[in-house]
Amino acid sequence: MIGQGVVLMIAGMGIVYIFLTILIMVTKMSMQGIARFDSILPQDAPKKKPAAAKAADDDANVALAIAVALNG
Secondary structure: OHHHHHHHHHHHHHHHHHHHHHHHHHHHHHHHHHHHOOOOOOOOOOOOOOOOOOHHHHHHHHHHHHHHHHHO
């Protein structure tokens, strides 16, 4: 009974290993195929980050929040 369990475990692990190996190979091949046609598709321009808010406004808001919290 234990021998059959070990055989089943080894068979299951082997099947998973083979599946993952095939999955990695297919993924690599698809990446190479997509890279061939990458020049056809237009590239999006990098988007600019929004300008950072002024630190003085943040400091003023923090000071106001502290004053309101202390005075009640």
